[in-house]
Amino acid sequence: MLVLSLCGALAAAVCFGLSSVLQAVGMRGAGPVSELEPKSMVRAWLTLPFLAGVGLDLLGFGFELVALRHLPLFLVQAAIASALAVTAIAAAVVMKERLGRGEKCAVAAVCVGLALLGVSAGPEGANRAHTDFYTALAACLIGLAVLGAGAGRLPGRWRTVTLGLCAGLCFGVLALAARTLPELDPVRMVREPATYLVAASSLIALVLWTMALSGGSVTTATAAMVIGETVLPAVVGVVVLGDEARQGWVPVAVGGFLLAVGGALALARFGELGNAPSGTAPRAAPAAGRASAETAP
Template identity: 50%
Template sequence: MGLVAALVAAVCFGVATVLQALGARASDARGSEAHGAASGGVGGTVRAMVNLPFAAGLGLDGLGFLAQLVALRSLPLYVVQAALAGALAVTAVTGALLLGMRLGRAEWLGVAGVCCGLAVLGATAGAEGHRQPGGGFHWALLAAAAALGVAGGAAWRLRGPVRAALLGLLCGFGFGLVGLAVRVLPAVELPQVAPLLRDPALYALVGGGAVAFLFLTEAVRGGSVTTATAGMVLGETGVPAVLGVLLLGDGTRHGMVPLAVAGFAVAVAGALALARFGEVGGVEPSR
């Protein structure tokens, strides 16, 4: 069920990206007809958000996040993070079908790499680790969220590809921080939520997710989509995978470590090959 949830999350996030791009394009087209120019600014954003495809995309984002939470509670962190990076394959294929995006041979190989890598990870993954690193780690996660905010503020002032790469990498660290926080949060039942509200990891989760979305939005808006998304993929997969193994006790089935490492590498490499689909609205359609 954990693997199914991870794949559901990837599909939701990947399709949501395309639906949001579709909704934004439809909103811009209506704005152009009404005002003689493409709509923009706050008004354009509001119109896009009340557009049916865009709203459906937001709904899928919410569903994907819930599926991600289920997956993180039952799978090793490296499997879930690789699956979420694989959402780029879903975006690429869905974008080709609905938006007429061009996929070259390298990108189709990237889609195949993501699928094969995730299949290997699913076959070799063990159960999630049950090691708890202690309360100090929860505070360390909150400190890391604050440090990401400070580092992002410094990267924000840069220019060019370096800025996009750093903001994308910090965004990936933020998403990885969300995964780590979910893994260490205590299990609670309503209405007894006081232990959850007292846990600094909860606020690390909120802070990490907030800075991740902010940094990714700014990185793709003011820089190279491919560079920013590549940084995000590396940040959200590499470090969380290592920490999951070392601190949380994640592992593979007996004797399958080399195969799992190979599957992880292939899945991430495939996602990197699809990095230009990190903001599908900016990808040139086929003619």
């Protein structure tokens, strides 16, 4: 089951990475697109490549759910962040985006980091969490929403960084909630607080992510988002949910995590793909948010 779940995490990253490129192709193929012209945005969203990208987002979210049920969060979140490496490679092939030496090294770092995480990860901890855990997640989500609303008034770079970080942390809340779903039975899921936290966090994250992109650098927003969605969920998974590395493999797991996330941060500029040339939101955000409120990937 661990091998199958690891394949699910990698499949999710591939889906998200390819989705970004397909959506970028759809946006560019639709001609000039402006946020101020809803018709032009709808025209772009209805292109075949963009719709195919949305389909990949939904498929990727399904793979992510499978992975979250059987793998430590530090491995799954690092794998999801590695979607930027998939985007970089696909963009080089499909869109003729040039990869510099540093970016090629970053792709290699992501691959090596994920390999190290894969061999060092131990069993995941408990699934169903205590009610206090869900209460804490809900309080954090409300706090992030309030902080994000206030950050919208900040000037320049601080606005972009804060909103990107808040969006990433919301996606982290989503991952934590999804990880504690006891089973993927629709009848039972409607009775689980985690289900509603997944829905609420995805919506709030998408709103904050769109705000971050509306007036700042996509690369900056993407880097902040990657940090928010990986670091804190990984720590909570270890401290609260009982995630752990195999005995004696902790240094390897830490090194793999740093390599994978560091490589993703170095590739943050490929979050720009879905934004060119329109100014609409690019991929960069992990799928769960897009899958739940998908109009801006």
